[in-house]
């Protein structure tokens with residue numbers, strides 16, 4: 228069927244023997260936009276087999292050659308930013324400009340990874356035995372970093388390209404092979420991106436992209452004996468993956484409830500613009516979005532007024548027209564968001580705007596006077612709805628932040644750097660941003676979540692290290 232995108236296996240584009248496809252619904256139009264292959268478990272087995280054998284020779288390919296191929300893929304990806312961005316617009320309703328940015332950022336990430344990889348992996352260690360008590364200088368220990376084998380990459384819908392390459396590039400530079408399972412919304416963008424790696428000329432079987440239903444191949448992939456590492460970004464599924472996975476390194480990022488703590492002395496204009504950027508870009512569908520504002524009471528009125536004025540200026544509509552707020556990814560997501568909004572309404576939150584929804588499009592909404600008994604104080608809407616809790620003290624803010632089961636990022640606004648550092652130390656999150664909204668990038672910074680927000684650290688350097696293991700050879704002198 229010419230209308231169904233093929234999957235990528237053994238260096239070729241293939242049709243699944245299932246004869247079935249998975250529909251990708253355009254979030255804005257709610258019509259089927261694309262179809263991808265519904266791959267079978269047998270096809271997964273085949274891909275794993277090839278990934279295993281291709282990895283053996285890839286690991287022996289000189290590091291500089293691996294880097295060269297990655298640089299080539301990065302350049303091809305950037306050259307093809309327009310069609311890839313277009314599919315992002317159609318599949319996940321990301322505003323057109325942001326879609327282009329995602330692809331360019333991904334090309335940069337691949338190149339950075341290639342550069343960082345040749346430095347990190349081109350260096351080993353040399354240890355001498357006589358530093359440990361009781362030893363003479365009779366043992367020389369050589370250490371190097373070797374690949375894990377097959378890395379399984381599962382990116383989420385919100386950054387299908389960028390969070391795919393942030394797993395693919397470190398895996399490949401380190402000498403691993405890579406099996407990619409794209410999210411359904413975002414699968415076509417992933418296939419386009421994989422095509423750039425194909426054009427760069429990577430060996431057959433080294434990279435595969437297998438599409439299909441999670442219910443059919445999800446567990447089969449994550450529990451497959453050939454997989455030596457899983458890098459996953461997404462929701463709760465990650466918790467069940469980690470429970471079922473074998474004794475392999477896991478890199479997971481599973482969402483957050485990033486708090487924005489605002490002190491009395493903060494620059495409120497700066498806070499307001501960061502709340503808009505942090506809370507509403509890509510309609511709040513980012514793990515690192517500001518998901519709860521905790522503001523000291525004395526400045527709350529002023530801050531809420533400033534944010535309200537900026538919310539009024541946000542444009543709402545089609546991603547093609549670069550509207551700030553676009554349809555959320557699916558109807559079930561929109562329903563979930565609405566559930567949180569209605570719960571807050573029943574419990575007496577102040578609506579700074581009227582709640583409005585058309586299909587999957589939800590207008591930006593700031594909820595003031597939210598209290599801890601409301602679901603939205605704790606749950607992540609993954610939509611353009613932002614709760615404000617008024618707090619009496621910084622401690623109250625820190626306690627709220629730390630009572631969350633999430634611990635991805637957080638931010639604090641104050642002109643007092645000493646206070647900011649103390650608050651950062653007290654916040655149980657992987658990262659705290661001082662005077663700026665949470666964000667993963669720049670992509671070489673470490674990125675990690677505590678508690679239910681994840682396991683392992685990301686960022687270029689940490690990912691390369693996580694996707695390798697240490698190998699030592701000891702020379703014993705007579």
Ligand code: G3P
Nearest residue numbers: 385513514515666667668
């Ligand atoms: O939601 C995915 C997470 O990695 C966010 O990335 O770049 O929007 O901070 P970013």
